[in-house]
Amino acid sequence: MSSILRSVLLVALFSSVSLQAAELLNASYDVTREFYKDFNPAFIQYWKEKTGETITINQSHGGSTKQARSVVDGLPADVITMNRSADIDILTQKGKLIPANWQTRLPNNSVPSASPTVFLVRKGNPKRIKDWDDLIRPGVASVIPNPKTSGNGKYSYLAAWGYITQKGGDSAKARQFVTELFKHVPVLDTGGRGATTTFAQREIGDVLVTFENEVYLLQKELGEDKYEVVYPSVTVLAENPVAVVDKVVDKKGTRKQAQAYLEFHFSPQGQAIAAKHYLRPQISEASQPAFKKIHTFTVKEVFGSWTDAENTHFSDGGIFDQIYQK
Amino acid sequence: MTTRKKHLLPGFGLSLGYTLVYLSLIVLIPLAAVFLRTTELSFSEFWAIVTTPRVLATYRLTFGASLLAAVINLVFGLLTAWVLVRYQFFGKKILDALVDLPFALPTAVAGISLTAIYAPNGWLGQWLEPHGIKVAFTPLGVVVALTFIGLPFVVRTVQPVLEDFSTELEEAAASLGANRWQTFFKVILPAIWPALLTGFSLSFARAVGEYGSVIFIAGNMPMISEITPLMIITKLEQYDYAGATAIAVVMLVISFALLLLINLLQWWSSHRHGGK
Incomplete structure (x- = not known):
């Protein structure tokens, strides 16, 4: 009896301690689960050594836009880590949760890591796919998630567009190219992981257009010998920005911890963990493993901003919609 | 008739009040919020959103495929219920349990395995x-997925009625000279018709709202294999709440009208047969 009482007391004691310890909620997108499984324990240990405080970090994962919407609607996330700055901008536009200049508050426009959009082809590259032009050859089918519902799909679309304009083509040429490209897409999955399944499990299409880090995870999971990575001559660099949600941390009193958590993304240790998960670190060159050097552009460089790209290409009746309305 | 004005059970006021509060909290208020949100739009904006060619194509697929799936379930659900009630065979209990599986299975699992x-x-x-x-990645795949998730409704509504239906009636029909078709169409079918209609409308309603399983098998090509719920998700992905609720309102109105129609039909048929 007394032992039961003791354990009850002990539990009560511990739970009261953990109530006082800081707790952070990180709202992130779908495919960062594996990354944060490594990253969070490293930060917890770092924070304990530095301040003596035991911190708990909870993760919430989902489609990036869905996550951003949840935060706007009141999910008390201290930090938000996304794969498109547009999904953080929305916190300013819709919820006034963060200031408009959030990108200036951390190094490198608040972008600790990034991943270029590349091609995954079947072993031996039977259709001999080398560059974007090969995707519109007769008989070639590409799997790309729906740009209307997937950040990954938006990047693939913008990469194809930018490939033409970077070569000196005008927007009429680029438009013709993406129209032709999406005629070669047999299935429009709603998300990046769905597209991966369609390509790998259902064996549909000759090329999967997706992020480099997704490609490496897929190879690790399904065997290196079934697929090959092809790097196009020029492609988009998908930047993964992070931000502290001011309204939430000020209310919860967790600004100090949230800020340190995000800064840890930019530290040599954080950068090394990103690289381990095939995300290209954007700060420290030293921690880079053998990432292939490729020619990339950012959305900002080619399209001005994400908002402009959204309005021109992906809004209702925008250029992407027009592809299917003929 | 034991009661005239007095109700058999006490506490009618309390239970009615509870029912109203419950329905309001769970059904009416959320639905009202959907309607309220669309008031951000002017009528011409609303109309423009819900009548674009791409959205119109999704109505055709969603309601067409749901109707087709419900009809398939009507026929084969009745057959399944008949077999389960009238015959004794090895493994019947297992087969009976299998019918409920589409209820319990997460729809995403159904979608992935069908695909x-x-x-x-x-x-x-x-x-x-x-x-x-x-089948996969075409409108036909949509029908397959919707048939799968709607199957239990017809079986489970018709089964108890068939169980109560005494075989003496059939024997009487036969002894009065009715052939098998006449027995089925004139004796059995009228008795189970209201239950069949209920199963049909449940199966149809479930199919109209289905998202999880369809999304994997449809292929989601604009103008060809997009369902209306996907249009709503697409609008939400663009942070277009008003646009999403506009389409939701159209779905609500059409679904409500169709369900009302089926209920009226059921009321009418049960009165017709009940009066005899």
Whole structure:
């Protein structure tokens, strides 16, 4: 009896301690689960050594836009880590949760890591796919998630567009190219992981257009010998920005911890963990493993901003919609 | 008739009040919020959103495929219920339990497994593909998924009625000279018709709202294999709440009208037969 009482007391004691310890909620997108499984324990240990405080970090994962919407609607996330700055901008536009200049508050426009959009082809590259032009050859089918519902799909679309304009083509040429490209897409999955399944499990299409880090995870999971990575001559660099949600941390009193958590993304240790998960670190060159050097552009460089790209290409009746309305 | 004005059970006021509060909290207020949100739009904006060619194509697929799936379930659900009630065979209990599986299974699981089977490299898909029959990633796949999730409704509504239906009536019909078709159409069918209609409308309503399983098998090509719930998700992905609720309102109104129609039909048929 007394032992039961003791354990009850002990539990009560511990739970009261953990109530006082800081707790952070990180709202992130779908495919960062594996990354944060490594990253969070490293930060917890770092924070304990530095301040003596035991911190708990909870993760919430989902489609990036869905996550951003949840935060706007009141999910008390201290930090938000996304794969498109547009999904953080929305916190300013819709919820006034963060200031408009959030990108200036951390190094490198608040972008600790990034991943270029590349091609995954079947072993031996039977259709001999080398560059974007090969995707519109007769008989070639590409799997790309729906740009209307997937950040990954938006990047693939913008990469194809930018490939033409970077070569000196005008927007009429680029438009013709993406129209032709999406005629070669047999299935429009709603998300990046769905597209991966369609390509790998259902064996549909000759090329999967997706992020480099997704490609490496897929190879690790399904065997290196079934697929090959092809790097196009020029492609988009998908930047993964992070931000502290001011309204939430000020209310919860967790600004100090949230800020340190995000800064840890930019530290040599954080950068090394990103690289381990095939995300290209954007700060420290030293921690880079053998990432292939490729020619990339950012959305900002080619399209001005994400908002402009959204309005021109992906809004209702925008250029992407027009592809299917003929 | 034991009661005239007095109700058999006490506490009518309390239970009615509870029912109203419960329905309001769970159903009416959320639905009202959907309507309220669309008031951000002017009528011409609303109309423009809900009548674009792409959205119109999704109505055709969603309501068409749901109706087709419900009809398939009407026929084969009745057959299944009949077999389960009238025959004794080995493994009947297991078969009976299997019918409920589409209820319990997460719809995403259903979608993924159906896609895996009907994809060109799947168990069934590899045999259908050479004959030019494509199921996965076509509107046909949508019908398959909706049939799957709607199956239990018809079976489970018709089964108890069939169980109560005494075989003496059939024997009487036979002894009065009715052939098998006459017995079925004139004696059995009128008795189970209201239950069949209920199962049909439940199966249809479930199919109209289905998202999880369809999204994997449909292929989601604009103008061809997009369902209306996907249009709503697409609008939400663009942070277009008003646009999403506009389409939701159209779905609500059409669904409500169709369900009302089916209920009226049921009321009418039960009165007709009940009066005899």
